[in-house]
Amino acid sequence: MDAAIVTVGDELLTGDTENTNATWLCARLDDRGVDVERVTTVPDRVADIARVVNEYHAEYDAVLVTGGLGPTHDDVTMEGVAAAFGREVELDDAAAEWLQEEGYASEDLVTGTAELPAGARPLHNTEGVAPGAVVESCYVFPGVPAEMQAMFASVADEFDGEQTYIERVEAAEPESALLDRLAEVQDRFGVTVGSYPGETVTLKVTATDPEAAREAAAWLTDHVQQVDESAE
Amino acid sequence: MDAAIVTVGDELLTGDTENTNATWLCARLDDRGVDVERVTTVPDRVADIARVVNEYHAEYDAVLVTGGLGPTHDDVTMEGVAAAFGREVELDDAAAEWLQEEGYASEDLVTGTAELPAGARPLHNTEGVAPGAVVESCYVFPGVPAEMQAMFASVADEFDGEQTYIERVEAAEPESALLDRLAEVQDRFGVTVGSYPGETVTLKVTATDPEAAREAAAWLTDHVQQVDESAE
Numbered sequence: 001m002d003a004a005i006v007t008v009g010d011e012l013l014t015g016d017t018e019n020t021n022a023t024w025l026c027a028r029l030d031d032r033g034v035d036v037e038r039v040t041t042v043p044d045r046v047a048d049i050a051r052v053v054n055e056y057h058a059e060y061d062a063v064l065v066t067g068g069l070g071p072t073h074d075d076v077t078m079e080g081v082a083a084a085f086g087r088e089v090e091l092d093d094a095a096a097e098w099l100q101e102e103g104y105a106s107e108d109l110v111t112g113t114a115e116l117p118a119g120a121r122p123l124h125n126t127e128g129v130a131p132g133a134v135v136e137s138c139y140v141f142p143g144v145p146a147e148m149q150a151m152f153a154s155v156a157d158e159f160d161g162e163q164t165y166i167e168r169v170e171a172a173e174p175e176s177a178l179l180d181r182l183a184e185v186q187d188r189f190g191v192t193v194g195s196y197p198g199e200t201v202t203l204k205v206t207a208t209d210p211e212a213a214r215e216a217a218a219w220l221t222d223h224v225q226q227v228d229e230s231a232e
Numbered sequence: 233m234d235a236a237i238v239t240v241g242d243e244l245l246t247g248d249t250e251n252t253n254a255t256w257l258c259a260r261l262d263d264r265g266v267d268v269e270r271v272t273t274v275p276d277r278v279a280d281i282a283r284v285v286n287e288y289h290a291e292y293d294a295v296l297v298t299g300g301l302g303p304t305h306d307d308v309t310m311e312g313v314a315a316a317f318g319r320e321v322e323l324d325d326a327a328a329e330w331l332q333e334e335g336y337a338s339e340d341l342v343t344g345t346a347e348l349p350a351g352a353r354p355l356h357n358t359e360g361v362a363p364g365a366v367v368e369s370c371y372v373f374p375g376v377p378a379e380m381q382a383m384f385a386s387v388a389d390e391f392d393g394e395q396t397y398i399e400r401v402e403a404a405e406p407e408s409a410l411l412d413r414l415a416e417v418q419d420r421f422g423v424t425v426g427s428y429p430g431e432t433v434t435l436k437v438t439a440t441d442p443e444a445a446r447e448a449a450a451w452l453t454d455h456v457q458q459v460d461e462s463a464e
Contacts, residue, residue, distance in 0.1 A: 010426055011426060011428055012258070012271070013258055013262075013267075013268040013269070013271065014258055014259065014262040014268070015255045015256065015257070015258035015259025015260070015261075015262055016259075016426075017255075017428070018252070019251060019254065019255065019271075020250070022251065023247045023249075023250050023251065024247065025247070026244070026245055026246055026247035027246065027247025027248075028247070029247075030245075030246040030247055035245075036245040037245070037275065037280070038273065038274060039244070039245065039251075039272065039273040040270060040272040041270065041271040041272075042269075042270060043269065048269070070407070070408075071407075071408050071411060072407055072408070072410075072414070073411065073415060074426065074427075109408055175303075175304060176302075176303050176304070176341055179304060179305065182304070182305065194242060194243060194248075194306065195304055195306075196248065196249070
């Protein structure tokens with residue numbers, strides 16, 4: 001299973017807000033074996049949201065959208081997602097009921113917030129107000145991190161990729177010195193190895209077979225300089 | 233002037249690394265009055281990089297690409313950017329010289345790192361090793377934040393948008409209660425106002441005329457409940 005994430009918000013594109021939602025969703029999807037192929041931030045504009053969601057829906061198994069739900073003038077994500085699927089937005093009865101239970105009395109606010117793409121499955125926001133929605137394989141979540149995380153958890157079982165197994169080895173050598181051994185371990189065990197330089201170089205072994213991941217990590221441990229050795 | 237940012241790296245798509253480069257570049261471009269229209273993360277794959285860079289080059293005034301430079305097997309950004317422009321990569325003499333000055337002796341490493349899209353303008357990496365490049369209006373920077381930041385600074389003058397002026401007002405009212413006044417201040421002063429809820433609601437006024445920004449902020453200060461008042 002593969003997926004794309006679309007984060008909506010001018011505040012992300014001006015650098016006013018760090019896009020922690022994207023990183024959080026990427027990690028959860030990776031845990032479930034789902035390959036994230038794109039993460040894209042778009043402005044609070046209906047046409048931009050619609051274009052990108054439409055393209056990704058055609059290409060990937062699932063699209064996850066966050067941000068831009070609610071009653072303010074720049075909350076246009078539901079309109080954008082509706083347009084991506086050639087639908088209108090309409091008042092969702094379940095969503096309107098949730099809002100009234102939360103004490104939202106104003107007709108205007110309830111209507112603005114409870115309008116979802118026609119035929120969407122509404123998602124309850126247990127940590128806040130604005131409801132989410134599922135349209136075919138497109139999931140729309142709020143932008144507030146706690147709300148998004150709780151709503152993702154309520155549908156997490158619907159994201160089911162090939163389970164992968166991960167092992168990590170720390171190397172006390174420059175990344176450039178490791179190239180031949182990284183190529184060799186990938187060939188030898190049929191695994192994928194990423195190298196992430198920091199104070200040491202983290203080698204991340206990923207495999208669909210847990211035994212292959214463990215054997216590749218053991219081979220790397222024998223063949224690269226260990227962090228402990230170099231600390232002496 | 234508008235722009236798109238493309239960040240390259242599997243480690244971003246698995247949530248192993250927070251995409252701080254994108255946020256940093258967005259803020260610098262916003263400071264210079266450049267509208268960032270897209271921020272997209274793509275995997276370390278030539279075809280994906282090429283497709284996205286090609287699309288954004290056709291649509292936006294500038295494309296900024298970060299990550300995936302260097303000698304390891306998954307550093308394929310230069311090939312991807314070259315393919316986006318229908319070019320080959322070729323050894324750049326200036327880039328090779330910089331690497332040799334850094335003490336890179338191995339022929340293989342120099343070649344792998346100093347190959348840039350044919351006809352590109354090389355960019356010196358003053359904080360690290362892998363050179364960057366400019367191809368038409370596409371800027372390619374390293375992924376290591378300190379290296380990317382220094383390299384962006386060396387070409388920052390080439391990003392020149394319409395100067396905008398920003399004022400911020402903190403409101404001690406729920407965002408939903410502010411809707412009418414946000415609409416009114418935008419109409420009245422011809423400014424854009426974003427609202428960012430947190431402990432208080434930050435209202436960010438943006439205008440091309442500094443006087444309009446100040447007047448709108450003063451109007452908001454008079455018409456919304458202030459944080460100090462509510463603290464009493």
